[in-house]
Amino acid sequence: MQETGAEVEISNLSVSYQRNRETVAALSGVSFRVEAGTTCAVIGPSGCGKSTLLYVLAGLIRPQDGQSLINGRETQPGRRETSLILQDYGLLPWKTVWHNTILGLVIRREAAAAIRAAGEQVLRQMGLWEMRHRYPAQLSGGQRQRVAIARSLAMRPDLLLMDEPFSSLDALTRESLQEALLDILQGGGLTVILVTHSIEEAAYLGRRIVVLTPHPGRVTAVLENPRAGDKHYRQTEQFFRLCRNLRRILEGVYHTGTNEYTARSASTRRNAGR
């Protein structure tokens, strides 16, 4: 892992794509910052362009307008220190846990000894070493997602992009994986941008929470959440207050689909952390 984590700055980002000969705007004028070594949760309803945002940061989609900067440099496809984790299908069903984990390193044509060492280290870290010969079909949902995380960590990233990584898991597995993620982040040196539709997940993990409106995706609120990352935070009154606050903002987004809460975002930003 890199020393400090990547600093991400998105300014005035707009992305549209063609569907049935129509131009559909996925993101419009999206701007926010993520400081190095922190976790940012992006939340919003379906169609708010959350995934598109990650694909832009991973260099898989080129924006029509605006900029996305990682450590002050324009996002490039194939940036070695950026790693993307998807909700499903991130793992290849024909590769064992071991071969899935080292896939990125094999693609980078790293030396065999380095691949072996990195693979073993992350699999042990994620508690998967004993399962290295199994195929994804032989794993539970939680174990599969652990492999996906292991594969990302093996690449020694400074920016981890997660697209609804825990959404298909049951509540207890989800919580245990969220805690596993916090353990990884304790080591420092990793910036995480996590896209989610779960209010609790955004509140538990996101030091900064960005709320998007749908069709097209626009930033409607940015909330600061300084206690995120504390494992006991989930049981505190402050956590529940933040969840209620987020719910109100999202309900507004669902019902009006507009920027009704933009005006409130400044006060939300001030109050959220208290």
Add this chain to the structure above:
Amino acid sequence: MPSSPARFDRRHPAGQILIKAAAVCSLFLAWHLLSLALNSPALPTPAGAFAAFFNQLPDGLGHDFLISTWRVVASIIISLFLGVPTGLWLGTDERFDRFFAPLIYLTYPIPKIVFLPLVMVLLGLGDVSKIFLITLVVFFQILMTTRDAARHVNKAMVLSVSSLGAGRLDIYRHVIWPAVLPEVLTALRIGSGTAIAVLFFSESIASREGLGYYLMDAWSRYAYAEMFAGIIAMGALGYLLYLCLDWLEKAACPWKQV
């Protein structure tokens, strides 16, 4: 509830062998009974047919069996080498697919066997014309299956591997090829049956070698036991091909077994 150790377990390897043996026995029993009921030299008993098969093996049947096997296997290998890369290419490159799709759509439904007279005129009566015709049939099946499988490879999977820095060749190697491999093997299995049917037809006309020739020759001489020996040889060829493909699937797609 603990199961009794004496109970028959069909998942156990011994149980599976027992089921297979029972299936074979009932097939032979039905054949035997039918033969007795018809009481015609045209349908010998299984024992008579197999006796003729083993008698005939060193006496020309073995040679024809090898000739036919060579023709089918060569056709299947050529079809694979032509069909798989073309299918992968068309399935992943929309521009080329748009151009070739109507062409394939027009030519695929034509029964290729109707070209037999033309192929014999152009390529002669030997191996080449037969291999060409079988290849023509099997190639299209493999091409269509590979193209459709490549088209339907999960985009999220491609995206996820792309995000690891994979180039086009890496995507083919790690995602598209393993994703289409089981489909290709299924197409081969279906194709091998068709290949033997086309082989029989092409060998039965103006031919001096091969199982098709052997069978039709025996038929024209009213040598029914020999005819059945030829039928058993054809069946054995199909079965051997099927076993090989089964083994290939187990070896090449271990994730399918879990």
